[in-house]
Amino acid sequence: MPELPEVEIYSRYLQRHALGQRIARVRVLDERILGATRKATLVRRLTGEQFTSLRRHGKHLFAQAGERNWLHLHFGMTGDLAYYFDPADAPRFARVIFDFDGGGHLAFEDMRLFGIVDLTSDPDDYIREHALGLDPLDPALRLRLFRRLMEKRRGAIKPLLMSQQVVAGIGNLYADEILFRASIHPLRPADRMRPDEMKAVYTSMRRVLNEMVVLKAGEGDYPPRMLVQHREEGDLCPRCGGEIRRTVVGGRTTYFCSRHQR
DNA sequence: ACATTGACCTGAGAGC
DNA sequence: TGCTCTCAGGTCAATG
Numbered sequence: 001m002p003e004l005p006e007v008e009i010y011s012r013y014l015q016r017h018a019l020g021q022r023i024a025r026v027r028v029l030d031e032r033i034l035g036a037t038r039k040a041t042l043v044r045r046l047t048g049e050q051f052t053s054l055r056r057h058g059k060h061l062f063a064q065a066g067e068r069n070w071l072h073l074h075f076g077m078t079g080d081l082a083y084y085f086d087p088a089d090a091p092r093f094a095r096v097i098f099d100f101d102g103g104g105h106l107a108f109e110d111m112r113l114f115g116i117v118d119l120t121s122d123p124d125d126y127i128r129e130h131a132l133g134l135d136p137l138d139p140a141l142r143l144r145l146f147r148r149l150m151e152k153r154r155g156a157i158k159p160l161l162m163s164q165q166v167v168a169g170i171g172n173l174y175a176d177e178i179l180f181r182a183s184i185h186p187l188r189p190a191d192r193m194r195p196d197e198m199k200a201v202y203t204s205m206r207r208v209l210n211e212m213v214v215l216k217a218g219e220g221d222y223p224p225r226m227l228v229q230h231r232e233e234g235d236l237c238p239r240c241g242g243e244i245r246r247t248v249v250g251g252r253t254t255y256f257c258s259r260h261q262r
Numbered sequence: 263a264c265a266t267t268g269a270c271c272t273g274a275g276a277g278c
Numbered sequence: 279t280g281c282t283c284t285c286a287g288g289t290c291a292a293t294g
Contacts, residue, residue, distance in 0.1 A: 003287065032271085059288080077288050078272085093272090112271050114288055155264055164289085173287040228287095251266065253285085 002075035004169030005212035017083040033095035035118035058168030076114025158186035159250035
C-alpha cells in the first residue's frame with residue numbers, strides 16, 4: 001500500500017508521537033522483518049537512544065538515533081505505524097515494538113512481511129547503495145532534469161514512473177493516477193513522447209503526490225474526480241465519460257480511461 | 263536494456 | 279460455516 005504520500009504521513013506521525021522520547025526497550029516479534037541488521041544489533045544500537053530527526057526519501061523512512069545510527073523503515077505492501085499506550089492496543093501484526101520511557105509504544109506492523117526494519121549509518125549511503133532516484137517532490141527535480149532522466153530510458157512510461165531507480169516513491173496506484181491526470185496511456189513508450197506530454201507527466205506527478213499528501217494529512221476521502229475512485233472495469237471516467245479499462249502493465253494491474261488516455 | 267515471470271508472505275473477500 | 283480461488287498500493291532475482 002504505502003507509496004510516497006503514505007510514507008510522508010508516517011513520517012509526520014513518528015515525528016508527532018515518538019521524537020525525543022528515550023527508547024527503553026526494543027522488541028522484535030518476528031525476525032523476518034529485519035533487513036540487513038541482526039536482531040541483537042538492532043536492539044543494542046537503539047536501546048537507550050532517542051529519535052532526534054527524520055528523513056524520508058521516496059518510500060523509505062529514516063529516523064536518526066545517534067551519530068551514524070539511523071533506523072531505516074520500508075513499508076512494503078502492508079506496513080504501518082501505530083502509537084499507543086495500552087498494551088492491549090498493540091496491532092495484530094506488530095513485528096517490532098519500541099517501548100518508550102513515558103509509557104508509550106510504537107509498533108511497526110506489517111501483515112505480509114514485505115517491509116523492512118533495519119539500521120544504516122547514513123541515509124545517503126543507503127540511497128546510493130540501492131541506486132534510488134531522486135524523490136519526486138525534491139525541488140532539485142526540475143522539469144529539465146526529469147526529462148533527461150526519463151529520456152535515458154526506453155520502454156513504457158508506467159513502469160518507468162514506478163522504477164525506484166529513475167524517481168523514487170511512486171507505486172502502482174499513483175502511477176495510474178498520474179498518467180490519468182496527464183492524459184497519457186500507460187503503455188506509451190517514454191522515448192517517443194512529445195516534450196509537452198512529458199511535461200504533463202511531470203506536472204501531474206507533482207500535483208497528484210502533493211494533493212495526496214494533503215488529503216492523507218486531513219480527513220478527506222479521495223475526491224470522485226480521481227481515478228483511484230474508479231478502479232473498476234466498466235466504470236465511467238469522471239472526466240470525459242469514457243470507459244475505464246483494466247489491463248496488466250509490467251505485471252501490475254493497471255486502470256486507465258480508454259477515451260482520454262491515448 | 264527491457265519485458266516477463268515467479269518468488270517472497272498472509273490475509274480479505276467472493277463464489278460455491 | 280467452511281472450503282477454494284483470486285487478488286492485493288512492493289521489490290528482487292532469474293530468464294528470454
